[in-house]
Amino acid sequence: MMSLHPGVSRAEVQATCGWTVKFTDALEETPAPRALELKTLRDLQARIKAAHAGTGKEKAA
Numbered sequence: 001m002m003s004l005h006p007g008v009s010r011a012e013v014q015a016t017c018g019w020t021v022k023f024t025d026a027l028e029e030t031p032a033p034r035a036l037e038l039k040t041l042r043d044l045q046a047r048i049k050a051a052h053a054g055t056g057k058e059k060a061a
Contacts, residue, residue: 003031010023
């Protein structure tokens with residue numbers, strides 16, 4: 001593991017894995033997503049929702 005999201009501890013990561021997690025000595029904080037990355041993910045989410053509209057596959061928000 002090279003970075004952790006803000007507010008997440010090593011212990012929390014380890015508790016959710018079924019194997020021993022190896023952490024680097026120089027563990028960093030995961031950087032926040034950039035505006036373009038957020039826009040891309042939101043656009044993808046909207047396309048998926050539109051593709052599943054009426055099929056019963058979308059989940060309630």
